[in-house]
Amino acid sequence: xxxxxxxxxxxxxxxxxxQNAAVPVLHDINLNIKKGEYVAVLGRNGSGKSTLAKxxxxxxxxxxxxxxxxxxxxxxxxxxxxCIEVRRNIGMVFQNPDNQLVATVVEEDIAFGPENLGxxxxxxxxxxxxxxxxxxxxxxxxxxxxxxxxxxxxxxxIAGIIAILPECIxxxxxxxxxxxxxxxxxxxxxxxxxxxRGITVITITHNMDEAVRADRVVVVDxxxxxxxxxxxxVFSRPEELWSLGLSVPQVTELFDMLRCLxxxxxxxxxxxxxxxxxxxEFIKNRN
Ligand code: ADP
Numbered sequence: 001x002x003x004x005x006x007x008x009x010x011x012x013x014x015x016x017x018x019q020n021a022a023v024p025v026l027h028d029i030n031l032n033i034k035k036g037e038y039v040a041v042l043g044r045n046g047s048g049k050s051t052l053a054k055x056x057x058x059x060x061x062x063x064x065x066x067x068x069x070x071x072x073x074x075x076x077x078x079x080x081x082x083c084i085e086v087r088r089n090i091g092m093v094f095q096n097p098d099n100q101l102v103a104t105v106v107e108e109d110i111a112f113g114p115e116n117l118g119x120x121x122x123x124x125x126x127x128x129x130x131x132x133x134x135x136x137x138x139x140x141x142x143x144x145x146x147x148x149x150x151x152x153x154x155x156x157x158i159a160g161i162i163a164i165l166p167e168c169i170x171x172x173x174x175x176x177x178x179x180x181x182x183x184x185x186x187x188x189x190x191x192x193x194x195x196x197r198g199i200t201v202i203t204i205t206h207n208m209d210e211a212v213r214a215d216r217v218v219v220v221d222x223x224x225x226x227x228x229x230x231x232x233x234v235f236s237r238p239e240e241l242w243s244l245g246l247s248v249p250q251v252t253e254l255f256d257m258l259r260c261l262x263x264x265x266x267x268x269x270x271x272x273x274x275x276x277x278x279x280x281e282f283i284k285n286r287n
Pocket of ligand 1: 045047048
């Protein structure tokens with residue numbers, strides 16, 4: 001697998017003005033993301049996660065260091081066509097679905113992106129139908145987005161991104177405003193896009209249950225990457241996550257507690273089913 005996003009020695013400050021000094025936010029970030037990866041970016045509020053995401057699709061440009069997407073260095077020297085191509089290639093789904101839906105009919109909303117890119121009408125029809133199918137919303141094509149639940153609206157926002165055929169989608173706290181069932185719908189959709197459609201996924205989240213579904217977890221603290229590994233590796237030491245203002249999945253915490261009480265159980269259990277099986281064996285062997 002080749003690197004799709006390459007970030008080298010990236011530093012970023014929001015520029016100051018007459019009243020305010022510049023705000024340094026990211027410090028010497030090095031991160032490579034391969035095509036097809038599923039990466040969760042974790043970190044407490046204000047650690048720089050959204051800023052990092054905005055540097056990946058030209059909403060912001062580095063203060064120093066570099067960001068390349070698909071081998072193309074992101075800079076102010078890119079032509080308009082090159083900028084459009086980068087933005088098409090890295091779709092972004094944000095927190096509030098209401099801010100992302102523009103049309104009064106679901107299928108028109110999904111068609112909006114490809115229409116703007118000048119895609120032919122029959123191809124738009126095909127893409128809209130396919131995108132609706134992928135997010136499981138085909139029956140809602142003629143509905144008004146206002147009639148939908150939060151999770152359904154967010155799936156329509158995702159369909160709008162899928163219709164522009166990105167290689168990568170960045171989800172910036174995309175489940176934060178949803179209730180548990182909406183969150184699950186969106187998490188299942190994200191997983192489908194990565195596992196079955198080969199779309200590279202970067203999901204910025206506070207939610208540990210969301211992070212454990214990724215292949216790789218990157219933890220950002222005060223603008224620096226402080227952990228980068230599989231969910232098992234990153235969650236194997238709960239006290240380190242707690243010291244960064246983060247939590248760990250409940251099953252990991254339970255296992256940590258039992259180990260502290262002397263139980264011979266493994267570290268880094270993040271999967272509830274696996275945890276339940278191990279506990280069952282543990283209790284059986286003690287009797
Ligand atoms: P996170 O996504 O981890 O919550 P952000 O990337 O949104 O963090 O913010 C990182 C830091 O940058 C915070 O201290 C925030 O106040 C600051 N910040 C974010 N946006 C701006 C902006 N437009 N101008 C100045 N500072 C900003």
